[in-house]
Amino acid sequence: xxxxxxxxxxxxxxxxxxxxxxxxxxxxxxxxxxxxxxxxxxxxxxxxxxxxxxxxxxxxxxxxxxxxxxxxxxxxxxxxxxxxxxxxxxxxxxxxxxxxxxxxxxxxxxxxxxxxxxxxxxxxxxxxxxxxxxxxxxxxxxxxxxxxxx
Amino acid sequence: xxxxxxxxxxxxxxxxxxxxxxxxxxxxxxxxxxxxxxxxxxxxxxxxxxxxxxxxxxxxxxxxxxxxxxxxxxxxxxxxxxxxxxxxxxxxxxxxxxxxxxxxxxxxxxxxxxxxxxxxxxxxxxxxxxxxxxxxxxxxxxxxxxxxxxxxxxxxxxxxxxxxxxxxxxxxxxxxxxxxxxxxxxxxxxxxxxxxxxxxxxxxxxxxxxxxxxxxxxxxxxxxxxxxxxxxxxxxxxxxxxxxxxxxxxxxxxxxxxxxxxxxxxxxxxxxxxxxxxxxxxxxxx
Numbered sequence: 001x002x003x004x005x006x007x008x009x010x011x012x013x014x015x016x017x018x019x020x021x022x023x024x025x026x027x028x029x030x031x032x033x034x035x036x037x038x039x040x041x042x043x044x045x046x047x048x049x050x051x052x053x054x055x056x057x058x059x060x061x062x063x064x065x066x067x068x069x070x071x072x073x074x075x076x077x078x079x080x081x082x083x084x085x086x087x088x089x090x091x092x093x094x095x096x097x098x099x100x101x102x103x104x105x106x107x108x109x110x111x112x113x114x115x116x117x118x119x120x121x122x123x124x125x126x127x128x129x130x131x132x133x134x135x136x137x138x139x140x141x142x143x144x145x146x147x148x149x150x
Numbered sequence: 151x152x153x154x155x156x157x158x159x160x161x162x163x164x165x166x167x168x169x170x171x172x173x174x175x176x177x178x179x180x181x182x183x184x185x186x187x188x189x190x191x192x193x194x195x196x197x198x199x200x201x202x203x204x205x206x207x208x209x210x211x212x213x214x215x216x217x218x219x220x221x222x223x224x225x226x227x228x229x230x231x232x233x234x235x236x237x238x239x240x241x242x243x244x245x246x247x248x249x250x251x252x253x254x255x256x257x258x259x260x261x262x263x264x265x266x267x268x269x270x271x272x273x274x275x276x277x278x279x280x281x282x283x284x285x286x287x288x289x290x291x292x293x294x295x296x297x298x299x300x301x302x303x304x305x306x307x308x309x310x311x312x313x314x315x316x317x318x319x320x321x322x323x324x325x326x327x328x329x330x331x332x333x334x335x336x337x338x339x340x341x342x343x344x345x346x347x348x349x350x351x352x353x354x355x356x357x358x359x360x361x362x363x364x365x366x367x368x369x370x371x372x373x374x375x376x377x378x379x380x381x382x383x384x385x386x387x388x389x390x391x392x393x394x395x396x397x398x399x400x401x402x403x404x405x406x407x408x409x410x411x412x413x414x415x416x417x418x419x420x421x422x423x424x425x426x427x428x429x430x431x432x433x434x435x436x
Contacts, residue, residue, distance in 0.1 A: 049178070053180060053181045053182075054178045054179065054180055054181065055168075055178060055179055055180075055181055055183075055184035056177055056178040057164075057165040057168050057169065057177060057178070057179075058165070058169070058174075058177045059177065060177055060178075061177055061178065064177075092178070095176075095178065096180065100172075100176060100179070100180070100183075103172075103175035103176060104175060104176050104177055104178075105175065
């Protein structure tokens with residue numbers, strides 16, 4: 001899928017700027033990214049997209065994740081960048097698992113709400129248990145619709 | 151436009167289509183979907199290229215493979231033009247289908263009936279002109295020999311297929327229906343449940359009759375009076391030409407359609423001659 005990666009080339013600068021712009025909001029919660037962090041996030045972002053076999057258009061999901069998670073009481077500056085990388089990986093993993101039945105905003109909202117509540121800030125629990133529950137629910141709902149229609 | 155600029159413009163169109171596909175509720179799609187959307191964009195762009203404005207609607211349906219890029223338009227304009235053309239082509243094709251349906255006969259062949267009466271309307275129902283215009287939707291199970299539709303995609307394949315069905319219907323319609331059915335029963339019992347075109351057995355029958363009239367079959371045992379395959383082929387071509395002139399108002403489209411069957415018919419007659427079974431291809435003659 002080289003062509004999708006080629007098409008994304010040249011967007012790095014804009015992405016770095018986008019990530020840095022989020023600082024003006026997140027600094028209120030004691031979180032910020034350096035330019036080096038933003039560069040590493042772009043690299044990680046491209047790697048994740050490639051691994052998860054997804055083509056991204058528009059602004060991308062990381063900014064949304066930043067705004068949704070920055071007020072979490074479980075995220076601190078020391079692990080901020082690493083947490084964002086993991087959250088993005090989880091987002092795309094579950095986007096694929098849901099067969100795109102869930103919109104970006106719904107998934108981000110569910111992730112943030114569950115991370116703060118049921119998961120008590122555990123990324124492992126979010127990835128392994130909470131989101132798996134959501135996917136099961138989605139699939140059941142989807143199956144249910146078809147059975148009723150039949 | 152150089153390669154890089156082309157790729158960039160293409161990318162913009164794929165993004166535009168992806169946003170419409172996801173209703174802007176998602177900022178990414180799986181690679182497979184992106185590939186499918188890319189295919190949709192390329193297919194649509196091809197339909198938005200420069201074309202001879204004097205072509206008739208029927209020619210328009212047939213010639214979509216011959217488009218060229220329109221340098222006077224931006225790629226987005228060409229894309230929109232292509233999308234409008236595809237939609238217009240669908241409507242034209244639907245009218246064409248209804249026109250054929252008015253006089254359509256299946257002669258008892260289930261595959262022909264199901265394909266024409268169920269599958270093709272299904273195409274018009276489910277065809278997605280925006281996100282999957284390259285998709286054929288249906289499998290076109292009834293086999294027509296020219297098979298030009300196999301090289302085409304989406305609406306173009308269906309257009310080609312309908313043209314072939316139309317040609318066959320025109321060919322069959324000139325012969326009495328009861329004769330066609332009894333001849334098919336004799337030559338190929340069980341033809342009703344098979345997927346093969348009805349053209350070949352009827353054309354074989356008509357050409358052999360013509361050969362008989364013109365002295366290319368020995369009257370005593372109905373064996374061939376020709377010695378080589380080339381000679382037989384020439385006789386068949388002439389007989390087809392005569393048939394088209396005398397019974398089908400010199401219909402060139404039909405002539406072209408029937409000509410595709412001649413090599414197969416030549417082999418079949420030649421084999422039948424070697425085995426002394428030409429009479430089986432001529433039920434009712436002897």
